[in-house]
Amino acid sequence: MGERLRVDTADLEKAGSGLRTVATELEGLDKLMDAYDRRTVGHQQLHERLQDFSDGWDDNRKKMIEEIQGLGNVAHESAKAYKELDLRTEDPEAWAREVAAEHLAEDAPVELRDAFATDVLWYWAVAVRQRALCAAVLAPPESAVIASYTVRELRIPPESLSVAAFRAEAARAEGPYFGEQGLTQVELPLGPALRVHRLEPTAPDADSGTIVEGVAHYVLPHAHPTALECRLLWSTLGFGEELEKTADELANSVLLE
Template identity: 50%
Template sequence: MALPEPDQWLMLDLARDKSDAWALELARRHLGEGAADTLRHALAGYLTQAAETALSNGAMSAAVLAPVGGPPVAFLQVREMRIPVESWQVEALRAEAELIEGPFFREPQTSSVDLPLGPAMRVHRVEPIDPDSDSTGVLEGVAHYVLPSQCPGVAIELVMIWHTPGLGGVLEEMADRIAASALLT
């Protein structure tokens, strides 16, 4: 898959040991030698947490969008899902997505899309970051569930999430471009 603005994406090390040294080194390279230690450690902590989230979700790969000089903006993960061959169709994926209960700030938007990798279902959701608190934080995201033509029984899930108000349209378009560039190798 091709990541737009590749110099702003930080690929997470999902095959690492338990050390956080990889995250500190990635933060140092991304922020530059002149960055304050507190900033470098904050970014490294975010990268470590994002990698742990991706690993707990069974992701094959994951990345964080972090413009140089700015905070992390979005998180992307890709994982493989096994689906019974009899359910291996976009409409079955849509029915499954519609069973997910909120709370959502608005109903999830689902649509069928044709991608180079195969037919897919696209889901756009806006929900509270922590539904059990009084927080007003918003988590927005786009997920593409792709059925690769050459792999019956497999779906590829590409999820991009962000909590940056005002960037929804730009990041939504970026998520669509990333999904359209996904290939199996």
């Protein structure tokens, strides 16, 4: 394709208010958990398990509230939230260090800078391996990477360039996935698309690993005999509904120039 892909991040301003609403709702969960006493649960052991979960969840919840509030604030200032990955750089390690230096405060510990650069470099390597046309990471200022976004061209035979073929292929995919896949046909500015929502492990054959959630749009551009995959992935579970909206807004923002 001779055209240039562009993501209009100004549209992401709409995502900020929704994400901040999620943070507000999370802040009220401690009251809900406190309301479950032994009489409500009806079983002492179950009550103790629930309380253990509540105590452990509390620390994680506070951290995620801070992250999602930060994500909501910076989504409203989208240019600051997204770090475009330089897929043409000849020195990715130096580039990743520069990104970390720009992203974090001047007095940030070296270990934090190195960790952020390592994360960015990992997402960069994945995007390069997938031959992405463009890619970015979503990171609140002075915070870790929350999500990654990639757009890549798919090598698909002409006879399979249809939303119906996309749906059939997605339905045949074995996973493993957590729950059912969400498959929906949608119309984007670029063209018709199949929207796929999944939760899946990063290392399905290992005893431990990370669960990632993602929304991918498999798009058929109106004037081009090809297919594009536009995918947002995140590992901070529990914010799926709002990040799904962000994925949809991003897919609607991808333009050919």
